[in-house]
Amino acid sequence: MEKEYTALRKHIEELLKKNIRIDGRKKDEIREIKIETDYISAANGSARIRIGETEVIVGVKLDVGEPFPDSGEEGTLIVSAEMTPIADYEFEPGPPREDAIELSRVVDRAIRESKFLDTKKLCIKKDEKVWMVFIDAVILNNDGNLFDACQLGAVTALRTALFPKYDKKEDKVNHKEKTKNKIALNDKVTPIMTTFAKIGNEIILDPTKEEETVADAEMHIAIANGEICAIQKSKEGFFKEEEIYNIIDSAIKLEKEKLKIIKKN
Amino acid sequence: MAGSGNEKLIVNGKRLDGRKLNEMRPISIKSGVIPSADGSAEFKIGDTIAIAGVYGPRKMHPRRLQDSTKAYLNVIYTMDSFATTERNRPGPSRRSKEISMVMKNALSEAIILEKYPNAKIDVFVEVINANAGTRTAAINAASIALADAGIEMKDLVTSIAAGKINGKIALDLFQPEDNFGEGDLPIAIMPRNEKITLMQFDGNLTKKEFKEAMELCKKGCKELYKMQKKAIVKRFKEQGGAE
Numbered sequence: 178m179e180k181e182y183t184a185l186r187k188h189i190e191e192l193l194k195k196n197i198r199i200d201g202r203k204k205d206e207i208r209e210i211k212i213e214t215d216y217i218s219a220a221n222g223s224a225r226i227r228i229g230e231t232e233v234i235v236g237v238k239l240d241v242g243e244p245f246p247d248s249g250e251e252g253t254l255i256v257s258a259e260m261t262p263i264a265d266y267e268f269e270p271g272p273p274r275e276d277a278i279e280l281s282r283v284v285d286r287a288i289r290e291s292k293f294l295d296t297k298k299l300c301i302k303k304d305e306k307v308w309m310v311f312i313d314a315v316i317l318n319n320d321g322n323l324f325d326a327c328q329l330g331a332v333t334a335l336r337t338a339l340f341p342k343y344d345k346k347e348d349k350v351n352h353k354e355k356t357k358n359k360i361a362l363n364d365k366v367t368p369i370m371t372t373f374a375k376i377g378n379e380i381i382l383d384p385t386k387e388e389e390t391v392a393d394a395e396m397h398i399a400i401a402n403g404e405i406c407a408i409q410k411s412k413e414g415f416f417k418e419e420e421i422y423n424i425i426d427s428a429i430k431l432e433k434e435k436l437k438i439i440k441k442n
Numbered sequence: 443m444a445g446s447g448n449e450k451l452i453v454n455g456k457r458l459d460g461r462k463l464n465e466m467r468p469i470s471i472k473s474g475v476i477p478s479a480d481g482s483a484e485f486k487i488g489d490t491i492a493i494a495g496v497y498g499p500r501k502m503h504p505r506r507l508q509d510s511t512k513a514y515l516n517v518i519y520t521m522d523s524f525a526t527t528e529r530n531r532p533g534p535s536r537r538s539k540e541i542s543m544v545m546k547n548a549l550s551e552a553i554i555l556e557k558y559p560n561a562k563i564d565v566f567v568e569v570i571n572a573n574a575g576t577r578t579a580a581i582n583a584a585s586i587a588l589a590d591a592g593i594e595m596k597d598l599v600t601s602i603a604a605g606k607i608n609g610k611i612a613l614d615l616f617q618p619e620d621n622f623g624e625g626d627l628p629i630a631i632m633p634r635n636e637k638i639t640l641m642q643f644d645g646n647l648t649k650k651e652f653k654e655a656m657e658l659c660k661k662g663c664k665e666l667y668k669m670q671k672k673a674i675v676k677r678f679k680e681q682g683g684a685e
Contacts, residue, residue, distance in 0.1 A: 275539050275540070275542070275543045276543075278536050278539050278540055278543075279540050279543055279544075281536075282536065282537075282540050286644045289644075290625075290644045290645055290646065291646070394547075396641070401646070403648070404646050404647060404648050405643060405646065405647045405648075405649070405652055406644070406645070406646050407643060407644050408627070408641055408642060408643035409544075409641075409642050409643075410544075410547070410638070410639075410640060410641040410642070411544075411547060412547060413546070413547050413550035413551060413639075414551060414639075415551050415632070415637035415638055415639045416637075416638045416641070417636065417637070417638065418636065418638065418656060418660075421638065421641070421656075422649070422653070425649050425652065426649070429649070
């Protein structure tokens with residue numbers, strides 16, 4: 178394992194010196210993004226995302242429940258990500274490991290902090306009944322950059338989500354019947370996450386699994402309307418200040434490009 | 443950051459606890475607080491208190507997890523049940539698991555893990571009182587405890603957060619600012635080469651504001667670095683070490 182890793186790292190580093198990636202891309206080039214929406218008829222909203230060979234399916238489920246005591250006028254948002262063994266020989270069954278927890282919490286932060294989802298409009302009765310929004314991402318194939326894939330899936334699935342029928346008197350949700358009502362979203366601040374990986378002194382966009390395996394550190398940045406709404410540095414390496422500023426510039430540029438892809442769907 | 447920015451957090455140019463925007467809360471550091479541990483430290487910043495204990499390097503068990511090239515670093519962050527205003531359910535939460543992970547990622551770069559093949563280094567941090575800034579306090583405590591344990595390091599790790607309150611960038615948020623502010627940027631720096639080993643953010647910041655927050659954090663870390671070194675020197679003197 179150690180030998181394989183060293184050889185792969187050396188190979189990737191030598192290519193990067195010539196501005197070539199292991200899959201032929203340039204350092205600042207992202208892979209093709211494909212989005213299919215409304216893929217799951219049982220869900221209230223869904224999206225199937227492909228970034229190169231990485232594939233993620235995201236479902237949104239809506240239900241009625243109690244609000245959190247400190248925010249009685251707001252609906253709740255719960256994001257989870259499953260790294261199921263189908264997607265990668267290193268993924269194991271069972272409760273989420275710390276990397277899956279990090280993934281879901283960072284996606285959650287990007288959605289929440291951008292205020293893209295208007296949680297105040299999810300209130301049915303103050304302090305008693307609110308809509309709960311569950312966003313569940315399942316990784317189907319891991320070829321790196323699960324953060325961007327899950328986050329993009331969450332955003333596109335929310336965009337398609339329709340409320341199920343809710344009987345106020347009976348206080349019952351009829352999950353079989355969908356209405357035509359969409360969730361209130363603030364389009365202007367659609368959060369867009371971009372992931373960067375650092376290998377030696379090189380920084381690359383949208384890393385593949387092989388690149389992530391040898392990367393020293395990663396930076397995930399979510400931008401909404403030109404402003405930063407979430408950041409997470411992951412892995413054990415470090416970044417320099419200047420590198421972070423360049424990453425932010427690049428993420429701001431990519432926000433518009435990726436928004437176009439989302440809006441086509 | 444549940445804040446809407448409507449809460450008044452700055453009055454007459456001062457923060458609710460009387461601090462200036464670029465001021466940290468009072469800090470005290472004590473090393474060698476847990477006799478059983480190989481290294482330990484208590485880090486207080488305002489009302490936030492973190493205690494770190496380091497065990498190791500010791501044999502890694504189970505053996506299949508041993509790495510013949512370097513030590514395995516295990517970091518556990520615990521928020522005690524009594525540390526928050528409302529009782530915090532004991533046991534690991536999703537939050538504490540994520541913080542343990544980012545702490546490990548923040549500390550690894552500083553430790554010369556290659557010096558200790560097949561070994562394990564355990565870092566346990568208990569947050570016994572929480573008033574915002576617990577992960578940064580935990581990193582500061584852990585960094586000093588690691589040095590106290592005599593583990594070979596490239597540098598100390600210093601950590602502090604800056605955030606946005608009422609549209610202004612401020613250093614070291616305390617609880618009301620964390621609850622009602624518009625953003626929180628905790629970072630960790632190895633000061634000697636300005637390596638940034640932890641960075642998280644939630645809220646909203648323009649790039650300009652982000653730069654301002656980074657500057658404040660760097661200033662805070664410089665002050666912390668001096669205090670950390672002082673605490674370590676004091677500890678070695680107490681133990682009868684040469685200056």
